Amino acid sequence: MALETEQQIFARKRLGWRRTAPGMASLALFGLVALSLLAATFLIFSTVRAERAERVQVAQTREVLEALREITTATLNAETGQRGYIITLDRRYLAPFQLGAASYPTAMRRLHALLDPAADARQRALVARVEKLADAKFAEMAETVSLVDDGRIVDAEARLLSDEGQQLMTELRATAGELEAIEAGQLRRAASDTLRLEGRMAPLLAGLLLLILGALVLGLWQVVRGARAEALAATAQDLSAARDRADLLAGELNHRVKNLFAVVLAIVKMSGKGDPAAKPAIDKIAQRLHALLRSHEVTQGDRTRPEIDLRELVDTALEPYRLDESRGRIEGDPVMLRSHLAVPLGLVLHELVTNAVKYGALANGDGKLAVSWRHEGGRVRLIWREEGAKPVAPSGDEGFGSMLIGSSAKQIAGTIERHFHPTGVEVTMDFPVK
Template sequence: MSQSGMSPPRNRGLKGRRRFSALLVFVLTAVGLVVSLMLVWSTINSERAQRQQASRTSEIMTALRDIDRAATNAETGQRGYFITLDQRYLASYEFGRTLYPRAVERLESKIRQDTVDTRQDQLLAEITRRGDEKFAELGTTIAMIQQGDIRGAQQRILSDDGRLAMERLRDALTEMEGIEQGLLAKAVTKAATAEYRILPLLSLTLLLTLGSLALGLWQTVRATHAEAQAEQARDLAEARDRADLLAHELNHRVKNLFAVVLAIVRMSARDQPDAKPVTEGIAARIHALLDAHEATQGKDADGNASMRVLIEKVLAPYLSERNPVEISGPEVTMTSREATPLGLVLHELATNAVKYGAWSQEGGHIAIDWRFIGDGAARELALNWRETSATPTPPSGREGFGTMLMQSSARQLSGTFERTFESDGMAVTMRLPHPA
């Protein structure tokens, strides 16, 4: 019986597993990039909440100070009028009496609009009650003076009623101010925490995404190899063509997803100017990861990358006659797992050089070289980045996120990261395990 119109069961099984692997890789990649987008969105929301809280705190603090100023001016006018009987002192009293209700109205509007702490509602009622008591006491005393009851006004002024009302009002104002400052401090801390964690988590997520892609490509190549052993030469060529097409399709989809994330990050800051520096930094690092990914998509079927190609791809946007670089070292092949964190390190060093390093000055120069140290299983790859300039910028003494990111990348590769500053520039050395 002829079976020319039917595929062998084993062949069908290989094709099914290959399709499943491709689908799994695409799903993992999509999930990774969605998680990255959620992290970016969370950071932008934290920044927005901080700005809103800062605006709210500023308005509430202004209202609280106006209430205190109104009571102080009114009391000063009352005392001056009592001592001198000069009607001009009543101008200060009238100013305070006019300012007080407007300030209370602004404070009540902000508290009622967005109640964050229930204690603030209680303090608002306390401030209103104590303020009304104080102005009632001041108004009564001034009325007594105007009616000629100087002795009665004197007794009322010398009593503790006015002093106690003022002290209670100020106690409530101080407590309200403390609560609002605490809310602002929490918002600032939350925004700083979100910004601190976003880039490491984003880098880890994208690294896992690239790992899933590498796994899918490996499974595809393995399935193709198994099929090649069971098929004739013609079927083998067709299988390889399909495998190549699948690999290119996966790579194309990953690049598209990277592009979507970059576009969303940039669009997120379009209507938020204050968030633009954060999103630009995130977009630059995502682009560095994309460069590292593209460097692993060369002719090597295993997804390996050349050290020199990786460096040239990362530095390409910054190179010019004004920004010279010298690159030297033996041929080194890196896996996608090694290329991604190393690409992030090179990106950080390049952007730092443009901002305040050798490339920020006329005549600055950068030299990059690498060599092998040791032999056998203990062999290491030493990568040196050397910057020289006429007036190098001294270190600030504060360890920023870029430094932590580079140290984290070195730890991912089980290596070390060392940076030293000299009179004519800066030197960075990374040592990575690279067995022979």
């Protein structure tokens, strides 16, 4: 009798582990999705920060270039007036000289105010060099004008022909040009950093979509594991409890994924609050996340809805990529599907969309996608056709995506066939509506 009791205890422990394992896997995937969403949030913040830094650098570069132009313009105006006065002795030429001499100090102070707080050693040296050359040039011009005023015209002309002023002006232009080149280089680096961060956004969002697909697959796996656990139950009560637990785990996973989306959406919207310039980027990111959330909700299947529109299922799978009419065409008869078909069909559509984004028609700007279906005799025939992309030939080994499609075909009691052609791929699905 004691031996029988020990066997029963061992069986109960084994059954308990089988029931607990799916929950542990769910928590592991939940942690992975959470980390990915946190990474996405960090990248969003980094992108917004880089765009803000680029805007600041653009304004800084523009103002520095304007200050340098004001300095060189003031010097040229003064030189024009100086030479005209020496040659013609007409005091009207002193007006541009005096204007340049008056505007130069203001432009120099502006250049110091712009660059001194954050300038590196080379920039500070160049600013000091510009100031030294400009001061020397204005001193040389003021001296020649003073010589003319004193009647020493020959001395003034000799000083003018000494090439001292020309050499100062040449060095001033070269120094200002080097300073402009440094500012332009900083602007290019800021723009490059922004483009690099923006380039990471699309792959990360695609990765999030794949993780959500993994969550759906795990939910399906949990249901299968739950069914096996139910088979070990000794009584009808144990069987019912195991089924309820599997449903609870799947529902909890969906609930947590939705909560994570809600948190990330709130963080994204808060990150752009008070920054009107960042609002377009924030709105675009929020729209993508909303589309991913709606895709998750529809393809997971809603138990409160006995039927789901096939058009809604297809539109939701493609919504994150917002294809225009020139690249995407979706058409078909009105078809209402039983809700239990939404999950396997949604998984297949997500697998096709993922492959199209990675390798097919959606991987470049020239590809085209057409999805059409017909409803005849209680069955639906759906054709997914991609054009304008190099097809990926099937390998000898069956990958996870192929296994997923094959498993989904069995669940919908239909067939799914793929045909590769020179410009893309065509997938044909045939399944009963009820």
